[in-house]
Amino acid sequence: MEKIFSARDPSALNTETLEINFGPQHPSTHGVFRMNIVCDGETVVSLKPVMGYLHRNHEQIAENMSYAASMPYTDRLDYFNSMSNNFGYSLAVEKLANIEVPERAQYIRVIMAELTRLVNHVSVIGFLLNDLGAFFTPVLYAFREREKILDIFEEVSGARMMCNYFRFGGVKYEIQPHILQRIKEIVKKFPKFLEEFEALLSKNEILCMRCQNVGVLPKELAVSASITGPMLRASGVDYDIRKVDKYSIYGRFKFRIPLGEKGDVYDRYYVRILEMHESLKILDQALKDIPATGELVSKKMAPFLKSPRNFKPPVGEAYGRVEAPKGELGFYVVSDGTPQPWRYHVRAPSFINLTILEDMCLGHKIADVIVILGSVDIVLGEVDH
């Protein structure tokens, strides 16, 4: 006898699940990321990420070349913020070989790292809105600001995106007073832009409806999955390596760590906006305190700028980490006393943040998966390294 389905009782419905292959070529996967999603109707039942479409053998290549030569490769890990990647790698090697960094170089490093954070957060928010359906308008605003900062990067390092600016024990080029002046102007005008950006977005009803209570990441789960960066802080965990480690000279600046309450997509969005405000504070202080003159590279390392192959750190291991805009970016280097590292490993924040994707997406509609993925803020170069 045929079963009679009643619309009132959905459990009696005999539904089948549908498997969807999402990516690798999809405008919302931020590159070549692929997901296998199983949905029941429109609800996600299971989600399996497939990675490796951009596996570029970063670690293997770095183990076969001199220490300084893999600096440009770190640029290409997370191609939105090359300067922070440089920062992490140089911190690791400086720890390994026990190198001091001169005062002025420290300040330049912090200024560059914070400018990078601005670039990253502003474009990530743009792309998140892109995924929400605000097609390209917020990105236009975001990239307008990004270009201004990239101009500065170009002037100090010679390249827009792939800066390759840091060296072990300092930075490569001098930063001219007029560039500092321009950075000051950007820092002065940026809050106004953020205001404009926020006026368009933060209270926008569509944004609130799509983002609030979507993709909630509870505190405990975030900690146990070793999530870092703005995602962890949006879940309400007070953990920022700039505060915890006080690496470089971050101990000298006054800034606060914005925290979210719920850990949903909206919190992640808003934490990023607030972080930009804090970055501007750090920039303000750093620009005030930066010494007018001084060495760029420590004396010990200056000869190795010309002949990087002669640089042989002592046998040992070191782990250097920074608070990259996406989370904890760590470099683990083992030296065997030769010019090439014995082992080189990258702890890529977006790769580890991505592991929690399935838990956040289960039970949501398939349209929300894209938004949640956008709020994780992945860059495929770093995920697959």
Added chain:
Amino acid sequence: MAFTENLSSVDGGLKSELGKKGIVVATLNELYNWGRRSSIWPMQFGLACCAIEMIATACARYDIARFGAELFRPSPRQSDLMIVAGTVTKKMAPQVVRLYNQMAEPKYVITMGACSIAGGPFIDGYNVLRGIDRYIPIDVHLPGCPPRPEALLYGLMELQRKIDGQTIEKTEWYQKGLKREYPVPECGPHGLIPKFNPEVWAPREVDHRKERYGEPVLIGKKDKAPNLDAPVAARPAATSASSASQPSAS
């Protein structure tokens, strides 16, 4: 350049004279190419770092819309131009070829960045392709790592010039029996192999590299892991950075 000459049988002077009176004379080819070149729809398809520069080109400052190519289509079936922006890995290459096969004629490809031309900085990697042009035909190569947005615009202009040089009678996509399906590469013993002419990509029988370029220079031998448990004093100190001698001139 050869491909740019599209000889018009109408005299240039006469044309401009007529133009003053409001009469436009054009050959069908010119009209056809003008239409095609002014509305190239690229595919919204980014692979790696270069894709960010591609997006920057589409944004306000560089504004690719000035060249009629602002409409990034997410689907290959609606696009005329594929910009291969980034590193093509062995896992991704079959997908790229498939996407190319799915595009409708006439279709063009720009490789953006050193990676998609020849492997770029990652050429030493075991997973990186030595250029996508072994698998699909490329119209414009754009060197750079990444190429600046201006370079992408220049590449687009080069492509427009190429389109200008095409004629309706000779274009491939109006020929009978055209099949521009490129075989999807598969993994072979020496990396990815296109199925149709494997002999082209067979490895060399005699390796001349050593005679021509000499022995490869290797610094540091990698056969023994460093002993990290030994106390610092017991480790070989001669190699430490602090005691390393000043760099020699070699």
